[in-house]
Amino acid sequence: MLNLMMNACDAMAALPPEQRRITVRTRAVEVDDGAVQVSFSDCGPGFTPEQYTRLFEPFFTTKPRGLGLGLSISRAIIRAHHGRLWGSSTPGAGASFYLVLPALRARTR
Numbered sequence: 001m002l003n004l005m006m007n008a009c010d011a012m013a014a015l016p017p018e019q020r021r022i023t024v025r026t027r028a029v030e031v032d033d034g035a036v037q038v039s040f041s042d043c044g045p046g047f048t049p050e051q052y053t054r055l056f057e058p059f060f061t062t063k064p065r066g067l068g069l070g071l072s073i074s075r076a077i078i079r080a081h082h083g084r085l086w087g088s089s090t091p092g093a094g095a096s097f098y099l100v101l102p103a104l105r106a107r108t109r
Helices: 002-011 070-080
Strands: 023-029 035-041 084-089 095-102
Touching: 002 035, 002 070, 002 095, 070 084, 070 095
Parallel strands: none
Antiparallel strands: 023 035, 035 095, 084 095
């Protein structure tokens, strides 16, 4: 989650401070026994469909000083916990990234 927040901040760095906005949302989703979805949306430049096909590849970056490992590591961690990570964008109008993880059911005594 920290990586997704940092990416959103980096994407908006060129915007005037009053135009920068990150929206974080959570919701329950009905997948198998239930899951939790968390989304991170920013007001940055977004990404193109061509960039999206490579965003989760190791060492691919759209940042001038990026390593290109953040999204691939994030996706690997989320997959290891039986979840999913994906993104969507309207180029020039921001990007959103979504993660879904299985929900842990509370034990009843």
